[in-house]
Structures are given as C-alpha cells and as structure tokens.
Amino acid sequence: MLNHILSAFRTYMHGDGAVLLPEMQLFLFAIGTLAMDSWAANTSSEKPGTNLVFQQNYWNPAIALAGTAFSALTLWMLRARIMQSGDLAGFHLTLVVDSYFVFFSALFLAATALVILLSVNCSTISAVRQGRYFALLLFACMSMMLMVAAVDLVVIFLAMEAVAISAYFLAASPSLSNRTPSAAVKFLFSSALGSALVVYGFSLLYGLSGDTNISQVARALGGRHNVAKVIALSRQSGPQGLQMLQLLQSRLPEAVRWHAFTLEALPIAAFMLVSVGMILKFAVPPFQAEFNHENAETDFGIPSAVILYLSGAFGIAAVALLLRLLFTIFADSQNIWWYIIAGMAIAGISYGGLASLRQTNLERIIVYLSIAQMSYVLLGVVAANEGAATAMTYYLLTYLFTVTGVFGMLITVRDRSTSAGTLNDLRGLRQRSPVTALLLIVFVLSLAGAPPTAGFFGRYFIFHSLLETGHRYIGWFVTVSSLPLAYSYLRIAVYAWRGTKSETESAAVAFGVSEAIVLGICVFVSLAAGLYSEPFTRMARYAFGQ
C-alpha cells in the first residue's frame, strides 16, 4: 500500500509535480507560518514573558525566509533541468517552466525575501500575530509565480485573482495598521474594476479563438490578422492589389465586402481591455488618488513594507504577465497597438513625474514616481526587438533592488531615530548620519537614471532599442516628459544632503542587522550593475532564452 502511494508520488513529482514544486514549497511554508503563529500565540498568552525562545518576532520571519530559500533552491534545480532537457510543461499545458518563468520567479522570491527582512523590525507592523502578515507575503509570492508560469487564460485569471486577494488583505488588514486606510479601499476598487475588464477581454479572446491556451489564441488571432492584411492589400490599386483581390474571391468570397478594420476591431478591443485592466489592477496609479486631496503630507496608512511590495513586486508581476501576453497573443498585430502602448507610456511618465511634484510625503513621491518607472518598461514593448527584451528585463531587475533600497532607507530612518515622513524631515540627514544620506542619494540617483548607477544603463538600453527601431520622436517625447521625474528625484537628494538639522532631534541613525543586509544587497546591485553591467545583462538576456 505504502509502496503504491510512494510510487504514485514519485511519478507525480517527475511529471506535473515538478512544474509546481517551487510554488508548493512556498505554500507549505506559508501554512507552517500560520500554524506556528497561532501555536506561539497560545503558549505566550498562557505564560506571558516566559517563552523567550519562541518570540514570534523572529520565528515568523525566519520560517518565511526559509520558505523563500527552499523555493529558490528548487528553482535553481529546475533551471539546471530545463537547460538540459528543454522547457517543462504540465497540467494539460496550462503551466510551463521556461527561462522567462525562472527569471521572474527568482525576482519575486528576492523581492519577498527583502520585504520580509525589512519587516522584521518595522514598528508599523504590529507584533501581535504577525505570522499572518508573513504568510500573506508568501501566498502573494506564490500567486505571482503562478501568474508568470501560466499559459492558459483560465489559470492566468485564477492566479491574478489570488495575487489580488493577498494584496487586498495586505493593504487593508486592520491588524497591520490602527487607522482605516482609505488608500486601501481605493486600491480594492480599482483592482476589482481592473479584473472585471481583464475578464471581459479574456472572454472576447476566447470568443475570437475558441481556445484558452495562449499559443492557440495567438494562432487564431494571427490567422485573422492575415486575412485582414490580405483585404487591406486587395484594396490597393495596381497589379498586386488585383492579384490579392482575385485570391480573396477564390478563397474567401464573402470577405470581399468586409473592411480590414472590422476584422481587427475585436482583437484591438480585447487588447485594450486586457492592458488597461492589468494596469488598473496592479499598477499603482489609482492607489494614491485619494478621496480628499488636501493630504499631500500624510502617508497612506499602509505599512511602508507593504507599499514597497505593492509598488515593486506587484508592478513587476503585472508587467511580466503583460509582456507574455503581448509577445504571444498580440505579437502579430504589433504594428497596430504600439501607438496605444507608446501613448500609455508617455502619459504614465508625465503623470507620475508631474503629480509627484505636488507631494511632500516621501512615500507618496516615490509611489507616484513608480508609475513613471513602470511606464519606461512599456517603451521596450514599443521597440520590440531583441535588445528591447534584454533592456526591459534588465530594467526591472535593477529597479526592484533600487526601489527596495529607497524604501529600506525610509523605513530605517523613520523607525530608528525620527520621523522621515516628509521631505522636510530629511533636512540635516548628512550631519546626523553621513552613511545614510550617501546611501539614500545613491538609490535616488539610480532611480533618476544618473550615470554611474544601475538606473542609467536601464534607461540607456531602452533608449538604444527605441532609436534602433527608428522611434526617434518617441525618444524626444520621453526625454521631455522625464524632466519632472528627474527633478523630483534630485529634490530628495538635495534635501538629504543640504540643510542643518533642527535642534530638537539629534539621534543618529542606527541600522538593525536585517536592514543592513537588505541595504547592503541593494546598494551592491545598484552600483555594481552600473559599473560592471555584464553579469546583470547576461541574467536579463537569460529571461528570453538568449
């Protein structure tokens, strides 16, 4: 009996199980964190203060970190396996393990580990039953990995909803904050609207193709697109047009009366619904537009670590999924939709930059600017050549570490010495703690795209691919619309460097061990990728199997 079960398990692990193994490990560790949490809470409530060994503050993050480590190890083994024997697919071709999945999963695991480390000493995350918080982080990471692995519309939808529900709880959980976060309510509603639009778009795609597998959908849409092309050609005057018209009359006589655009209209509608829905769902824009607009100074009422997770990892997950959909389903009609994407990118960059100018709260400034940062990635989609693919993944890789660095800085400065909620609180940071000021400036310069840092190469690669494919005017538009963005980042750097501190606070900034680790990793990546970018570009190239 046992042998049967074991052999069945072994067969499963060689087939479908291997595809899902990293996610399953995260899931088990999340459950473990929850169980540990309730057990520790019960024991410590009986004898308060006696059970020091099981102080939850350290056990919960430790288990969660172990989960990400195990999952990363499995991912590494999977990577070796797909290098030997090609991509894996499982669960009736709904999930795949390819280099794209491995790259982005590693990115999500790194983001989750960094956020866990930053949350250990975070005072805004209440110490009571914080195991839930870490379990939610692991669940969110697992769902994001599923989202990137999925190649079937049904599974993509399920994974997206799983990510969103973890996000709602992370943003709105009352145990995480003692205030009612109005930003969380806004986030919930824009995200729910986004998922409704995406599902409607998916229903159109299903209707156009009769299948839910994205490569099948792509094939059906490609056929449709080819018919549209032939119709457009047959309307031209000259011998070629006449030839096409004859071809059309012999093959598909009823199509002679059709207009090419009507054939393309439904796919474009589906494309618009899916991309706008995805942007509404995950990207941060709606998240800061609050109900009353007078509060440029107050923060969101959500812990900084959660905001970092929402604006960093979630944004990257959304972009990763959008890229997969764009490059498979909508690959054939790229010449039609690149206008839309370019418009969205330029609008996002200008909106993020301009809106951040009005803000004085540091978190708000950085979250607004993260809209602009994500919009830069879309420019790579406009260029859509090999260089652009590398540029986008390189950009996302370095962006994750620099934005984590900035948030880590804010969390450290605020929790340890004084409130660094607003720009004015940064005054005199150099005198209080030169290292802190210097680190903050490195991160901010990297986000702004200044030369010796990682951010510069991210921008450079994207601009290079734009020019390579002849989108010179878009390059100009983007340069002009980036000016407020650069100003906004430089403003933070200037505030941190200049000015004398107020007399009231004079505490130096001290780093905890976990924050020091996070900041060390982040500053290493944002400088190393700027000074010697070869290993990082190789990693970025790996994502698209080059």
Next chain:
Amino acid sequence: MLPVTHYLFLSFALFFIGLTGVLSRRNLIVKLFSMEIILNAASVNFMAFARLYGDASGQVFSILVVAMLALELLVALVIIAAVCSRWKSATPDDAKDLSSQLDY
C-alpha cells in the same frame, strides 16, 4: 437557436451598464454591484462562445468567474464594513466632512 450576436449585444449592454455604474456612482456598495455586472457580462460571453464552439472550457471559465466573484465580494464587503463603521457611511463624500474628527 439564437445566433451568437444576440448574446454579444446583451453582454455589451451589461458591460456598459456596469462600467457606467462604476464610474458615475459614489456609493461603494453600488460600485461593487456594478463591477459584478461587468463580470456577469463576461460570464454571458463565455457561455455564449462555449455554446458556439461546443467547447467546455468556456463553461469552466464561467463557473470560475462566479466563484471568484463570490470570493471578491466577500473580501470587499469585509473591507467596506470596516470602513463604514469608521466613516458612518458607505459614500466617501459623506466621509469627507468627518475626516477631521477621525484623524484620517
């Protein structure tokens, strides 16, 4: 059997009713209902196309949409309930006047 375009028009109508509701109403619960109408429009689409192609995956999708809809409704209602007890209203405009007292 009705042709598929009839169902498509129905679902377009539902979609626009829902979208208008989301964009124009201020009350959070009405907004939530309007979003559910959009999801139902998608569901109608899936069922119609599943019938058209004789393919079961559209029906599966439709059932999953309903399940997800229930789940999302649950989460959203919990959050709205938490907000309402604080704001004493489900409409953010009313809450504006209270915001100074509530330290929000």
